[in-house]
Amino acid sequence: MSVIIEGIVHLNEENEYIRDKTPYKIFRCSKCKQYLYTKQNQKKKKCLRCGKTHTMEDIEIIEYVNGLSLAVNRVKEKQNNLAIKELGHPPELRGLNGYKFKSKVNSKKEKMMKRKEEIKGKKEKFQELLFELSKKYKVFPKYMIELLIDDYQIPKTKLNNLIIYALKKKILEEINKNYFKYLR
Numbered sequence: 001m002s003v004i005i006e007g008i009v010h011l012n013e014e015n016e017y018i019r020d021k022t023p024y025k026i027f028r029c030s031k032c033k034q035y036l037y038t039k040q041n042q043k044k045k046k047c048l049r050c051g052k053t054h055t056m057e058d059i060e061i062i063e064y065v066n067g068l069s070l071a072v073n074r075v076k077e078k079q080n081n082l083a084i085k086e087l088g089h090p091p092e093l094r095g096l097n098g099y100k101f102k103s104k105v106n107s108k109k110e111k112m113m114k115r116k117e118e119i120k121g122k123k124e125k126f127q128e129l130l131f132e133l134s135k136k137y138k139v140f141p142k143y144m145i146e147l148l149i150d151d152y153q154i155p156k157t158k159l160n161n162l163i164i165y166a167l168k169k170k171i172l173e174e175i176n177k178n179y180f181k182y183l184r
């Protein structure tokens with residue numbers, strides 16, 4: 001089924017409204033299924049995603065549109081719909097012509113993983129610190145921990161949370177107010 005869609009209005013250099021009437025065809029790459037557009041009179045079009053060269057005589061046209069911006073928008077729309085169907089979210093834009101099926105969810109996941117690593121790193125450093133202290137002192141006051149955290153590159157703002165964590169995990173025991181014993 002072919003649909004003809006009217007081009008949208010543009011402003012030219014003299015600020016006059018003109019209609020971009022350049023005819024474009026929209027079709028789908030038979031190899032990678034990406035949507036593409038090509039000028040009406042173009043004989044061949046190379047798929048930007050997979051590199052397959054399409055001969056216009058052999059392809060099935062999905063839509064005819066007038067105007068480059070409309071052609072680009074229609075391809076975007078179709079790619080988005082495809083990605084939402086396949087991935088559950090729109091694709092990341094690579095440029096006007098190309099689409100990258102890279103997942104935004106993945107980069108979010110990567111960030112979260114990195115954050116988790118950082119937190120894990122702080123916990124490990126903190127435990128190292130406690131272990132070092134415990135070698136010298138059976139029981140040690142909180143200020144001693146405070147004096148050492150810089151050496152272990154632990155931000156002061158994280159100290160209370162780390163102490164709570166260590167108490168919970170039974171790495172640390174609070175003997176008296178602000179006096180701790182290392183339990184490992």
Ligand SMILES: [Zn+2]
Pocket residue numbers: 029030031032033034047048049050051052
């Ligand atoms: Zn392709």
